[in-house]
Amino acid sequence: MDATDGTGGTSGASGTASAGETRQRRRGNTRQRIQDVALELFAEQGYEKTSLREIAERLDVTKAALYYHFKTKEEIIVSLFEDLTRPIEDLIEWGRQQPHTVETKREIIHRYSDALSAASPLFRFMQENQATVRDLRIGQMFKSRMLGMRDIIVDPDADLVDQVRCVSALFTLHAGMFVLREMDVDPKDARDAVLEVAVDLVTQAHGGSKESGA
Amino acid sequence: MDATDGTGGTSGASGTASAGETRQRRRGNTRQRIQDVALELFAEQGYEKTSLREIAERLDVTKAALYYHFKTKEEIIVSLFEDLTRPIEDLIEWGRQQPHTVETKREIIHRYSDALSAASPLFRFMQENQATVRDLRIGQMFKSRMLGMRDIIVDPDADLVDQVRCVSALFTLHAGMFVLREMDVDPKDARDAVLEVAVDLVTQAHGGSKESGA
Amino acid sequence: MDATDGTGGTSGASGTASAGETRQRRRGNTRQRIQDVALELFAEQGYEKTSLREIAERLDVTKAALYYHFKTKEEIIVSLFEDLTRPIEDLIEWGRQQPHTVETKREIIHRYSDALSAASPLFRFMQENQATVRDLRIGQMFKSRMLGMRDIIVDPDADLVDQVRCVSALFTLHAGMFVLREMDVDPKDARDAVLEVAVDLVTQAHGGSKESGA
Amino acid sequence: MDATDGTGGTSGASGTASAGETRQRRRGNTRQRIQDVALELFAEQGYEKTSLREIAERLDVTKAALYYHFKTKEEIIVSLFEDLTRPIEDLIEWGRQQPHTVETKREIIHRYSDALSAASPLFRFMQENQATVRDLRIGQMFKSRMLGMRDIIVDPDADLVDQVRCVSALFTLHAGMFVLREMDVDPKDARDAVLEVAVDLVTQAHGGSKESGA
DNA sequence: AATGAATGAGCGTTCATTCAT
DNA sequence: CATGAATGAACGCTCATTCAT
DSSP states (O other), rough: OOTTSSSSSOOOOSTTSSOOOHEEETTOHHHHHHHHHHHHHHHHHTTTOHHHHHHHHHSSSSSSHHHHHHSSSHHHHHHHHHHHHHHHHHHHHHHTSSSHHHHHHHHHHHHHHHHHHHHHHHHHHHHTTTHHHHSSSSHHHHHHHHHHHHHHHTTTTOOOHHHHHHHHHHHHHHHHHHHGGGGSOOHHHHHHHHHHHHHHHHHHTOOOGGGGOO | OOOOOSSSSSOOOGTTTSOOOOOOHTTTTTTHHHHHHHHHHHHHHOSTTTTTTHHHHHHTOOOOHHHHHHHHHHHHHHHHHHHHHHHHHHHHHHHHHOEEEHHHHHHHHHHHHHHHHHHHHHHHHHTHHHHTTSSSSHHHHHHHHHHHHHHHHSSSOOOOHHHEEEEHHHHHHHHHHHGGSSSSSOOHHHHHHHHHHHHHHHHHHTTTTTGGOO | OOOTTTTSSSSSSTTOOOOOOOOOTTTOOOHHHHHHHHHHHHHHHTTTTSSSHHHHHHHHHHHHHHHHSSSSSHHHHEEEEHHHHHHHHHHHHHHSSSSHHHHHHHHHHHHHHHHHHHHHHHHHHHHHHHHTTTHHHHHHHHHHHHHHHHHHHHHHTTHHHHHHHHHHHHHHHHHHHGGGGSSOHHHHHHHHHHHHHHHHHHHHHTOOOOOOOO | OOOOOOSSOOOSSGGGGTTTTOHHHHHHHHHHHHHHHHHHHHHHOOOSSSSSSHHHHHHHHHHHHHHOOOOSHHHHHHHHHHHHHHHHHHHHHHHHSOOOOOHHHHHHHHHHHHHHTTTTHHHHHHTTTTTHHHTTTHHHHHHHHHHHHHHHOOTSSSHHHHHHHHHHHHHHHHHHHHHHEEEEHHHHHHHHHHHHHHHHHHHHHOOOOOOOOO
């Protein structure tokens, strides 16, 4: 999997080149192309409102072709989820083995922020289709990832308010991705600001003042 | 169940009483009952996955009966939205006429928290069905409510980080409602903690220190 | 039945006055108003595509009110048919008692032309909804009227070609009503021209030359 | 059954053979069979009253199968119209390039008569479902065909009565197809008689006397 | 003279899925 | 590696009709 391109797509190569491709060149990467198009449409219109017909048409193949590559519609989104959330799995794994210090948590927030924006269409999708996703396999997977993050970022013995602060830090990152798209500021500045607030929150959760942050 | 609300809106009272009612008693409140059951199902399973057949069956009427009371499926959710978000509309109206001080904003956060939990199934629904809701009429309505809240809580001239803090306060309240349901703490304590974090965020956004909060 | 107004409406009075009527004035003539609106809509959109809801809405009454005045949807169109085709019934009756001369037939053509344009919306409706009308009661009625007309205008012993000429005269009148609406000529001139061609046809059917016509 | 038409259009051959066919034999011609059955039912009962369920049942397939071959119900009738009215389109094309003489027009009448009877179920359908057809795509198509015919058969500078004669010739052919079905004469004789009257009408429109016809 | 509330049947359409080729 | 053809289940919606009040 050459997925470390950082663009957020399933693969970088076929992202925009869908128009002029010959039948030749397409051979062998149909699975990828299905994933790319599916994610695009799922994120744009939601899971239920995206039909396999639509995906197939956009790829100029038949619906039956999709079934050659994926056993069900659900498996398409599952495969995307598995491919794209590996970094977060890794982050949780890493987090578990670190001491529960402020510094660790600040690092986690940073890495989480990176992971989120690397797979932002998927996360946008997860966020906007919670009701649907809940009774798909990825619903459970996503939930367990979230709980994993929670466990490495909130200290169960801490004051409840501080626990909330940590959860809030996580949600600030999530929300930041989508809400700030709509405010007319430079995306880079926005991301930095969001990150600062999130870091601040975990810092405060550890009794820290503003100075000790950043 | 604090069901003596007297607001005329969708009440919680009849929520589970669908079984033993006589045909007599049911007359005249069918519209309400449709709203109640619909909200329950929409919140539980999502908008798309809740069919009119399902709603009708649960009420022991035919699908056509629903159409006597609502012109379309969409109109059901629109009516719920209109009935249940009036308090937030009022809050925004009120907020616009206040001076933009910290105190005002703390007050807004408190009132917003109350409004959210008064209509929490609806908000849960909105949150979990964003993709669907986006191209329903309520999508636009919700968005304009959100922007209204943003306008009365964030100061466009403030530092970007402080703006984010304010938005984050809002989202902390939203997220709080659903995430904390899953943590095993007393709901009352949870709400208080969430509220404190939110208030803290707007306080900090106004250059305040922790002491001046609460 | 004061229906000899010549406007083609079921009654002349309520034809265009539907807007400003008070509840008072409306009393007692609802049946008429239903007929008027129904004919208007049936002619405009067809029988199947005009729903009782639509009729009721346009009259600002409920569907159930229609059922107070007419037992079924079909009965509405039947009542219209009966009211408006009486002149043709009478014409057939008259025709049967006349000698089968050219002069008689010319007279019949004239009278038929008048009858058609007196009830033109109904005939337009019949013409454009034959498939539907066929298994309504009026289907049989209409057919028997047509056969009646045929019997008084075609001579069963005549040459087949001459028989066709007579039938064609009838259809020329029918078609004339609708086709010529679309040609940009003065309606009066058009009617006269159509009438002349029809008269010519029956004249020729009786071995007549052009000169003996008109 | 003169089914060796070789036109590639909807053929008459398979019309009644729906019962004993094996699944094997059916493969590959389902589209045709849908067209055949649909036309039969549309002509018999009308467009609105023929449901897709009915068509599907008579073919022993599911409704969904129809949707594999046609995007909508409307598309079925459109496809029939396109397939079956090509000869008339061609006739109009041909007519436009001829000199506007009596001889040409007599020829047009003959050819039109042939075209009509080659596709008589369709034309019966069009005639009997005008109200419905008006707001289907074929409504416009049909109208433009009719205007095309009018343009090649009526001379806009001629006397109005003569114009009507030409239009009447056309309608005589139309009406002839359906009305004469009901008269108890040999169909061949009937067609000839209708044709003669139509030819007569255009001949007279050109100042011709009976002798110069035939 | 009319309404409010509801029904039962049906409609056109869409969907995820299957399978022989 | 993929298509062509089809299915079964469901969906949102509309309609003519009924009936107690």
